Amino acid sequence: MNSPVLPELLTRRKLLLQSLSLAVVLPAATSLVGCGGSSNSSSGTTTSSDDTSTDSSSDSDSDDSSDSSDSSDSSSSDAESLSQDNSSVDWATGGTDSITVEYPNPFEEGSYSTCSLTSETTEGPCYSDTVEREDISEGRDGLPTRLCFRVVDSSCSPVAGAVVDIWHCDRYGVYSGDGMQSVAFCTGNDSEYTSNDFFRGTQTTDDDGYVWFSTCFPSWYSSRAVHIHFMVIVDGKTWVTSQVGFEDDLVDEILTDCSDYSGTGRGLPDTYNYNDTVFPSSGYEEYLLDTHKMSDGSMLAWKELMISA
DSSP: OOOOOOOOEEOHHHHHHHHTTOOOBOOSSOOOOOSOBOGGGTOOOOOOOOOOSSSSOOOOSOOOOOOOOOTTOOOOTTOOOTTSOOTTSOOOOSOGGGOOSOBOOHHHHSOOOOOOOOOOOOOOTTOOOEEBOSBOSTTOOSOEEEEEEEEEOTTSOBOBTOEEEEEOOOTTSOOOOSOSSOHHHHHTTOHHHHTOOTTEEEEEOOTTSEEEEEEEOOOOBTTBOSEEEEEEEETTEEEEEEEEEOOHHHHHHHHHHOHHHHTTTOOSOSOOGGGOSSSOSSSGGGGBOEEEEOTTSOEEEEEEEEOOO
């Protein structure tokens, strides 16, 4: 079988140099488009099982994916409403290939604009090379999760041409990559993790400030609440480096009820938002994503990111 074509890896220096060619566009008033649609409609991911029994063991033969989807695609008229109650639906398993719904633009359905500056947190030791793509899962198993970010400036106007770079661990609490500050801590020196770049990727905001990613819900590792790292880069400058998290009750529910996580035998986190080593014990709520369970058991999660441009 032929090896998959790997997308071009982007070092941070290369990412910054690429973003130098992006112009910042701040339209005064535009219609909101863009985070909807099914991630399967344009994904080139080949799915493979990643059944594992220990934290340090890895998934085998996962294909890399290069997604050519346009983040400016508008929400489908068939998109599911966020008012729909799907609480009785089981959480989905099997990764992004199991997504079957059309996602709505969450910013169109509710007043989710905070118009408050996004707070900085530490980058952490696990930043590594990244890949420009929408589906960052590389076919790994886990709860399929659709992420939508809207980048705005200090006047709450959308920022076009901003590079949003995200990275997070897998359902075993392990990161991929080998270009980080602490390879042993982040990957357990497992060759399957160090030789891949899953759960890392970049997208560039459209005219309305939107990017969206398809991924899988991350799990936990000791001393940290469940979280996703991100940075926002405009015109070669990193405007904010921070992290976003999830409600503690939601985390417990997923780790208990979703078999892709309960089946790992890792149990519940040893750290929650209120006693995390990065999120503040008071006021951690500002770092949390809004979420909604979809009718296919996948998750939609979103947040507005304000930079001081």
